[in-house]
Structures are given as structure tokens and as C-alpha cells.
Amino acid sequence: xxxxxxxxxxxxxxxxxxxxxxxxxxxxxxxxxxxxxxxxxxxxxxxxxxxxxxxxxxxxxxxxxxxxxxxxxxxxxxxxxxxxxxxxxxxxxxxxxxxxxxxxxxxxxxxxxxxxxxxxxxxxxxxxxxxxxxxxxxxxxxxxxxxxxxxxxxxxxxxxxxxxxxxxxxxxxxxxxxxxxxxxxxxxxxxxxxxxxxxxxxxxxxxxxxxxxxxxxxxxxxxxxxxxxxxxxxxxxxxxxxxxxxxxxxxxxxxxxxxxxxxxxxxxxxxxxxxxxxxxxxxxxxxxxxxxxxxxxxxxxxxxxxxxxxxxxxxxxxxxxxxxxxxxxxxxxxxxxxxxxxxxxxxxxxxxxxxxxxxxxxxxxxxxxxxxxxxxxxxxxxxxxxxxxxxxxxxxxxxxxxxxxxxxxxxxxxxxxxxxxxxxxxxxxxxxxxxxxxxxxxxxxxxxxxxxxxxxxxxxx
Amino acid sequence: xxxxxxxxxxxxxxxxxxxxxxxxxxxxxxxxxxxxxxxxxxxxxxxxxxxxxxxxxxxxxxxxxxxxxxxxxxxxxxxxxxxxxxxxxxxxxxxxxxxxxxxxxxxxxxxxxxxxxxxxxxxxxxxxxxxxxxxxxxxxxxxxxxxxxxxxxxxxxxxxxxxxxxxxxxxxxxxxxxxxxxxxxxxxxxxxxxxxxxxxxxxxxxxxxxxxxxxxxxxxxxxxxxxxxxxxxxxxxxxxxxxxxxxxxxxxxxxxxxxxxxxxxxxxxxxxxxxxxxxxxxxxxxxxxxxxxxxxxxxxxxxxxxxxxxxxxxxxxxxxxxxxxxxxxxxxxxxxxxxxxxxxxxxxxxxxxxxxxxxxxxxxxxxxxxxxxxxxxxxxxxxxxxxxxxxxxxxxxxxxxxxxxxxxxxxxxxx
Numbered sequence: 001x002x003x004x005x006x007x008x009x010x011x012x013x014x015x016x017x018x019x020x021x022x023x024x025x026x027x028x029x030x031x032x033x034x035x036x037x038x039x040x041x042x043x044x045x046x047x048x049x050x051x052x053x054x055x056x057x058x059x060x061x062x063x064x065x066x067x068x069x070x071x072x073x074x075x076x077x078x079x080x081x082x083x084x085x086x087x088x089x090x091x092x093x094x095x096x097x098x099x100x101x102x103x104x105x106x107x108x109x110x111x112x113x114x115x116x117x118x119x120x121x122x123x124x125x126x127x128x129x130x131x132x133x134x135x136x137x138x139x140x141x142x143x144x145x146x147x148x149x150x151x152x153x154x155x156x157x158x159x160x161x162x163x164x165x166x167x168x169x170x171x172x173x174x175x176x177x178x179x180x181x182x183x184x185x186x187x188x189x190x191x192x193x194x195x196x197x198x199x200x201x202x203x204x205x206x207x208x209x210x211x212x213x214x215x216x217x218x219x220x221x222x223x224x225x226x227x228x229x230x231x232x233x234x235x236x237x238x239x240x241x242x243x244x245x246x247x248x249x250x251x252x253x254x255x256x257x258x259x260x261x262x263x264x265x266x267x268x269x270x271x272x273x274x275x276x277x278x279x280x281x282x283x284x285x286x287x288x289x290x291x292x293x294x295x296x297x298x299x300x301x302x303x304x305x306x307x308x309x310x311x312x313x314x315x316x317x318x319x320x321x322x323x324x325x326x327x328x329x330x331x332x333x334x335x336x337x338x339x340x341x342x343x344x345x346x347x348x349x350x351x352x353x354x355x356x357x358x359x360x361x362x363x364x365x366x367x368x369x370x371x372x373x374x375x376x377x378x379x380x381x382x383x384x385x386x387x388x389x390x391x392x393x394x395x396x397x398x399x400x401x402x403x404x405x406x407x408x409x410x411x412x413x414x415x416x417x418x419x420x421x422x423x424x425x426x427x428x429x430x431x432x433x434x435x436x437x438x439x440x441x442x443x444x445x446x447x448x449x450x451x452x453x454x455x456x457x458x459x460x461x
Numbered sequence: 462x463x464x465x466x467x468x469x470x471x472x473x474x475x476x477x478x479x480x481x482x483x484x485x486x487x488x489x490x491x492x493x494x495x496x497x498x499x500x501x502x503x504x505x506x507x508x509x510x511x512x513x514x515x516x517x518x519x520x521x522x523x524x525x526x527x528x529x530x531x532x533x534x535x536x537x538x539x540x541x542x543x544x545x546x547x548x549x550x551x552x553x554x555x556x557x558x559x560x561x562x563x564x565x566x567x568x569x570x571x572x573x574x575x576x577x578x579x580x581x582x583x584x585x586x587x588x589x590x591x592x593x594x595x596x597x598x599x600x601x602x603x604x605x606x607x608x609x610x611x612x613x614x615x616x617x618x619x620x621x622x623x624x625x626x627x628x629x630x631x632x633x634x635x636x637x638x639x640x641x642x643x644x645x646x647x648x649x650x651x652x653x654x655x656x657x658x659x660x661x662x663x664x665x666x667x668x669x670x671x672x673x674x675x676x677x678x679x680x681x682x683x684x685x686x687x688x689x690x691x692x693x694x695x696x697x698x699x700x701x702x703x704x705x706x707x708x709x710x711x712x713x714x715x716x717x718x719x720x721x722x723x724x725x726x727x728x729x730x731x732x733x734x735x736x737x738x739x740x741x742x743x744x745x746x747x748x749x750x751x752x753x754x755x756x757x758x759x760x761x762x763x764x765x766x767x768x769x770x771x772x773x774x775x776x777x778x779x780x781x782x783x784x785x786x787x788x789x790x791x792x793x794x795x796x797x798x799x800x801x802x803x804x805x806x807x808x809x810x811x812x813x814x815x816x817x818x819x820x821x822x823x824x825x826x827x828x829x830x831x832x833x834x835x836x837x838x839x840x841x842x843x844x845x846x847x848x849x850x851x852x853x854x855x856x857x858x859x860x861x862x863x864x865x866x867x868x869x870x871x872x873x874x875x876x
Contacts, residue, residue, distance in 0.1 A: 236534065288714070410612050412617070428620075
């Protein structure tokens, strides 16, 4: 079958307006938010149902060409960069919230529903969807599932996998399966294995999302510190004291410059780092917990500790945190955001090493971090036109992640491996571990139809 | 351990290795000779699943019970699979931490066994199940090769979620040798609010209202029928159809405050006869609610739970019933005091399961599982778990890749 025939077949299955095949249109889908590597896909399709997804997968399978599912394309690791000669299945038109069942604390959604769309739909119900990646305004829940997305509040509430009760998926052979939402002792927990598999095991077409009751009350503070070291010591100490805040976020001076320029948060210029700490739960115990947290911060000489007094003040804090990465555009024409994770006690160490690595490679690095989880997001400033700088940024990135591995951590906490980190998988896992993963992949997708070339290198098998 | 080769070991012989290398060597030998290996932890789930049909090695993990790494300030711990939940929590308690999940018979139940069976208890309402804490795992596959999944950090998106794959796999994908868990700070106080209800309808009314409660319950248990033995609570009066028990954990202020609020909320809904249990008695009540091994388990959506429970209460009046009502899990216990099960004719237990209970559960969109087959009864996998699931071929394909010779717990699971 020629490419023209495949495209004719796809048009017949999905209607012509739902299939793109002109190079000028295809180029839009040549990468996700990891822009360093790009491939023009063979075609881009916009199915509206699981049956249509299955038809596309089958047609592509007959044609011998791989497929990659994609949501909003906010992925930062190249998880939906089209494989060579691949077809991109864009799921953003499957964007309906099909059911909200508060009695079961569950919502049934299509994969193209935006994370924030679900949270907005739940407004006033007393429930929310807990995963809250910074990209939640544009990222889809299908994409959250694929990357096992996190966000600031996953410190207390867990990442996407903890909030998925069931999935409907299309496999590489075009069959449609449902896992959950009722727990089944007679079955392996495949819904949660698909979570975080970056589209390599199955294409998710429905999600039974668990809903979380809104906390009764919360307290949000920001504390400034004279050094990133002091701030990270405070974080480690809060966790070590057995306090699990709802969120515990860190921003360093570099990123604060961008945030101040964009949103005028009002952090004093002498502050080298700021922590945003949110506690939530029953009203009764919150203030004493807050006092404990502030006392722990005081051990590290905070400049100022300010509490958000109104919902608007709290929202500003979170807006600054969640839009921080976007504000980096004010610092440089391009950037590369990393996603490493270390044991919480190693935070001061990893920040020290990030500074050293930045100096060594002559790259400017600014930092945001889901510090309470040990999840660092160093942002390496670059200009893609400057090849030498880009190469140095890549080298620095790699060195940071290798340091995370050395600390007993991991190369990604919530962004996924994609293509960006595929080389590092062999440093993190033993060959036998990768073989075990590959068994799962082969069972799901024996013909390597789904997003090949991602997650780990299959050559080692 | 003995120097016997695997093929010479009859089923009765138990091998108790003390390290992972020995486990791997033993399974490697068994793989070559095609000898089944039946891993066993605390032995609390031996009646779960069909009995071993082929002779093989009984691989006891109970000598592998060490703490391997407890970086307390990171709130994580790595232990060998044969450590019991009680041992683990005793160790964690020295640092005022715990693994906040329940499993019946926690003094015997091992962490490896809890992962393999996905055992759970009342605290799953707020704390989730073992899989929510399982950060990393090591296991020996059916060829004798060790593999690991996940890691030792609390957030990790590298690689597939092999730890989750192991949860509930009943040892068919590998013999678990180590597990890393995220742990939590130990709460200082707890309280239990109990309400006896004249009808199941009223139970549903209170359960539905919990969704909008200003409190944050840790457990939501609905009890019916006779009490389990050693009940530390007052007996259920004859006028009551069921009893709702809602528990709180946290600081003294949190716990007392929420118990009061809940009592107010329930009274506003017309409930009376409320009892709040605190201090010493609350621990014995919580243990009683989490420690007993059940005979049957039903999983449905929470909204379908009460309807199913009411029917089961009528059909099995001699059996204590306990629901983790907020999660849609109903546990049915052996009759207490001991009594024959309903329909005592030939093949009665299978009949009860297949023809009486399963249709009710299936109609409610749920699953019925026999957790403990009564002594002397033999059940097929379809009787224990119901008909094969749509994903069965995929699951079998996964299992065959981890255990090509089919020696890991053969015939004891659905795969």
C-alpha cells in the first residue's frame, strides 16, 4: 500500500477534514514542547471515538507504519515526536466529559479533555482532580495519563496513577479493551501500568478519573531565603519532621527575575530563593502545623515569611509558580527544562551540583522545583541558533541527570523519558530491568506499532 | 536450605532461602527441570486460589525479613519481601512513621504477600492500597533472573510501572524479593464515630452525605450481620440493620473536632444512637476492623455497595459482613458463631457462589472473589474469580514472557 492509499483509507474512515497530509500542515506536528528534535509525520488524524482510533491503528498497521498518540503537545521530553514515517493521532477532538459521578467520586472523560477543564467542571461540587501540572490549562488528561503527570500538589495527593480508576484503550492491533473502573482481583492492574507508558503500550480513549474532595481549609505562605542552599535545607527538614504539606515549591533568584518581570510578585531583590508552602486539611489543626513549618524555616534564616491572606493573594502565588517556566522567555530566546528527582535529603546537594555544572559548562541555569518531592526542574537557558551553547546545555542537562542517578534518584519524575532521556535509561536500569519492561511492551504491542523509539532503546533486547 | 536439586523436592518440602541469590539459583534450577515453585510469605492466603495441582517447591520467604535501607528523613524504606507488616510498622514506629495500609493478620502477613495479593483494609478509604506506596520492587522471574522496577524516590516516571504490575499478580510474574515503600508520619490520635441504623436505606443516605461532609474520614466501614469474634464494640441491637463506623486520624484537635462535626451532620440527617470512641478503645476497634481474614470479597462501585450488601445480608444471615463502604469493597466472613452456609446440598459452596451471589454482583457491575475456599471444597478458577476477563489473553501473554516454563504458582491464578 502506498502512502497515498493509506491517506485515502484514513480519509474514508475519518472524513477528509479530519486527516492532514499537506506538508505545510504536517509541520505543526513535527514535535511537542521538546523542540530540539523534529520529524514531519506522514499524516495527522483527528479521530472522535475509540472506534475511529482503532480504525486508524489498523489501517496504519496494514500499511506497516507506526502511530503516535498526542494530546496538546505540551510534553517536554519528546514523547510525541513522530516516529519516522509515522502517523500522529491527535486526540484533542475527543474532549467530552462524559459523566461526573460524585457519589462514586469519579468522572469519565475522553483523553482530549483538558486537565483544567475537568477541574472547572467540578467547580462548586466540593471535588477536584488532584494532578495539577503547571501546564494544566493546555495539557490534556490523556497526556497526563501517558506521562503520569504530577504538579505541585502531588506531594500530598499523589501523581496521575494514584487518580486513575480505569481506562479504555486501543491496542496496537486495533482491539479495544477496558481496565477498571471497578477493582478486579482476577486481573492485573493494567490501567495503572498504562499510566506513564508514554503511548508505547496502548492509546487511551477513555479515563475514569478519581475525584478528590476539596480540603476544608488551607494556608499558603511564601518564605524567602538568602541562598538556595538554605531554602533546600529547610525543605529537607520539613519533610524529615514528618510534615507532608499539600505543596512545597522552590524558585531561585534566576527564575524570580523572570517572574517579577512578568507578574510583579514582589519578592525582595536580595532574596536568593523563595519557598511556596501550602498546608491543607481540617481547619482545627492547620495553624499549629503552620507554626511548626515556619519554625523549621526559621532555622535557615528566612528573610521574610508572608502568608496569603486572601484567595486572590494565594492565586497570585500559584500563578507565579505555574507560569514561571513560561516567563523564562524574558530571560533568553530558548530554554531546556529538566526533570530530575532525588531523595529529599539530597536536595541541598543536588542544587549545589547544579550550580557547579552550570559553571563548568558555561550555561545559565535557573531553578524551579517541586522541592517537597525531591523533584528538581533546572531550566537551562539557550539560543537554538547558537549550536555551541545548545550542545553545552545538553551536556549540562545530562550531567545533572547523571548526578540524580548517583544520588539514588531518577531521570524523570513527571515529564517522561520520551526521546530526550532514552540514552540515560541504561544508566538508571540494569539490562534485566529493561528486558522486563520490554516483555510488557511486547505483550501489549508485539508489532511495535505504538510510538516506537521512545521510553527506552529496544536494541538492547 | 538443603542441597537437594529442585526436581527432587516434593511439595511438602519447604525451602527458606536467606538471600536473593539463593532464590534466583533455586528458581533457575526449577526453570530447567520444569518444577513448579509456590512462593509463600506469612501463609495467610493459602486458601486463596485453586490448590497446587502439580508437585513442586514451597518457597518460603520468611527468612528474608530484613530492613535494607531506611533513610527515615526521606520517608522511604526498603525491606526484604518476607518482613511482616507488623514488623515493618514496629520498625517505622521508632521514627514515628508507618506504612498506613491494612492487611488482615498483619503479624503474619508479609509485605511481599500483601503486594502479591493486593490485600487491603479499612484505611484504603483515605490512604489507598499497597500499590500507592510501592515505589520500587525487585523480583526473580521464572527463569531465575533478578529484575527491578521503579526506584527509591517518591516520584518516578522512568520506565514502566513494574511495581504496579506486580500488585495482585499472585506471584505469577516473579517471586518478589524486595520492596521500597513511601511511608508517612504516624498520626498521634484517632477516633471512631459509630451509628446504628434501622435500615440499609438510611446507611446509603449517610454514606451519600459523607461526600459533602466537612470532615475528612480515614475509614468508612459498614457492618451488618453477626459481629466478628472478639468484637470490642457494643453488640448491634436487634432493631438495627447495619452499623456505620467512620474513623478519623491526626492531631488531637483534628480528631476531636471532626468527630464532633460528623455527629452534628449525622444528627441533622436524623441519625440517633451515635457513639464516639476515643483513646485506648479505639485501637482495639480499628484492629478488629482490619485484622480478620474474609471468605469472600465483592468489588463494586461505591454507589452500588449498599444495595448488594442488603441482598447478601438477607441471603447469608449467619455471616458477619464488613464493607469498606467508601471504596465499594464488601467482605463476607465465615459464619460466626460457626454455622452451615446457606443451601447445604451437594456442592453447596460452589452453588452459593455461582448461582446465588455472582448473579447479584454481576448485575451490579462488580466482581465476586473467593478469598478462602473452605476446607474440603474444590473450586475452579471460574468459580473463584468468575469468567475470564476481556484482557485475559494480554495478561497471559505478559505472564508467559516473565515465566515461559509456567513454573511460578502454576494453576493458582487466572493467568
